[in-house]
Amino acid sequence: MTTLIVGGYGSVGRTIAEDLATASDDANAVIIAGRDETKANAVASEFGDNVSGIAFDLEETDSYARILKDVDQVVMCVDQSGTAFVEACLESGADYVDVTASDEFFRQVEQLDDLARDGDATAVLSVGLAPGVTNLLAKLMADQLSSVSDIQIGVLLGLGEAFGPAASRWTLERISREFAVPTAGHSGSIRGFSNPVPVEFPRYGQRWAYSFDFADQHVLHRTLNVPARTHLCFDSRGVTSAVYGLSWVGLYRPAVEAIGLDRLTDLVSTLSVGGDGFAVTVEVDGQQNSTAKTLMTAIDGREQSRVTGIVAATVALAIRDTAVPDGVHHIHEILDPEPILDVLRKQGYRLTNSEQVRETREPVPPNP
CATH class of the missing domain: 3.40.50.720 (NAD(P)-binding Rossmann-like Domain)
Structure with missing residues (x-):
């Protein structure tokens, strides 16, 4: 091979x-x-x-x-x-x-x-952290429910990690950029780094995170037929607040144009204003028989780029050594989440889970 x-x-x-x-x-x-x-x-x-x-x-x-x-x-x-x-x-x-x-x-x-x-x-x-691990965690929890109504994903990235220029440029381009999201049966539009929501991250506590055009929310909606949203923040509260402020007052795009995207990418790729840790939280709302539940799982550790490499290598070995269907698939459609998550656990990444029972008057209809 x-x-x-x-x-x-x-x-x-x-x-x-x-x-x-x-x-x-x-x-x-x-x-x-x-x-x-x-x-x-x-x-x-x-x-x-x-x-x-x-x-x-x-x-x-x-x-x-x-x-x-x-x-x-x-x-x-x-x-x-x-x-x-x-x-x-x-x-x-x-x-x-x-x-x-x-x-x-x-x-x-x-x-x-x-x-x-x-x-x-x-x-x-969808092979990496987000998308990738986020897809697997969402699918793992969705499979524990008889129906799913909503998926919420929070991503916290450490700014001290040495990201490559391509990754930095990809993120910078999507801040304050409009992107389509499905809402209540139709598509709406939202701006990157807007709509703050509080997200609880392991080791970091509650942070404000902001809408961001990660692919996992789009892929999960297409493949699971469930509304999904992904929100992003950085480990540095100051940088997160500054980016949100510039985007909110409409100055982010003009600032990028004045500095130049290439120059800004080079600058961001070399700056170290935070740590190299990361955390991801995935919440799935739905129904388990007659009980409304919110299932939450999270993963945290250091060097999110290493997670991407570990997941990619694990996927490569899985499709080499096991029978998988031909065709084009996202990671959660053909691979069992648990073996991949077990590899991450053995590499020192921590996974945590919680469950909340909610009162409901009407059962959530099953997915078509």
């Missing part, structure tokens, strides 16, 4: 390479690919004979056939503007795992379901 990791010398890719290299006995089982062959080879040399490096540029479409030759699965750690490479993977029969967080991209890949089935390939999306 040979796994190609595209963007494999970033922080997420390194974690994936290390986990897969120690889990496989195949020579050259892991190939780290990126534009800089020197970096790819340098990272590959850290993990022994099972890992090698190769130069690869996604823009060079004529190299796809060469790069995918004898590759059984691909783990993508780089954002893409289109699906040309995904299509090449699925046509070649290579399974595909993607750690991107963009729902716009997810919707494009979802249209390739027939192509994946024709190629006897499986594509897994």
Whole structure:
């Protein structure tokens, strides 16, 4: 079994390479690919004979056939503007795992379901922390209820972690940007970093968190047919308040334009104004037989980018070693949450659960 990791010398890719290299006995089982062959080879040399490096540029479409030759699965750690490479993977029969967080991209890949089935390939999306772990936690709790009425997700990110430029730029672009959310049977629009709600995070206590365009809320609504909302805050209360204030008075966008998105991305990627911890809280409201309940579960720890790498490696191993259906799927649609969560527990991440019984006059109707 040979796994190609595209963007494999970033922080997420390194974690994936290390986990897969120690889990496989195949020579050259892991190939780290990126534009800089020197970096790819340098990272590959850290993990022994099972890992090698190769130069690869996604823009060079004529190299796809060469790069995918004898590759059984691909783990993508780089954002893409289109699906040309995904299509090449699925046509070649290579399974595909993607750690991107963009729902716009997810919707494009979802249209390739027939192509994946024709190629006897499986594509897994929503692989990471949010989306990813959040999807698994929501599905785990939803399965404990006879019906579900609402899903609320809170994400707290530490600003002291060394995020790559792509991750920083993705977040900066979505602050104060309008995005569509389903509300009461129709689609509404909301602005990123607006609508504050109090969220209780393990280790951090109650924080104000704000609407944000994470993909998990869109994916969970499409796949579970349940309204979902995701809210974001940072470990630094000061930075969170400042970002909200700028967005609320309409100055965030003008400020970004004045500074320049590229320059601001470089600045944010190098600043350290918080810790490297994170916390995620997922609440699911619904009905368990005749009782209205709210189920809550949370995960916290350090280095959310490492969580993404661990989850991606675990997914890659799962679709390699177990029977999974062909086609395009999100993580919670084809994989049992518990084994993945157990891996995170063993890596030192803490999961907590609680349950609240609520009074209700009318039963919540079951999902169609």
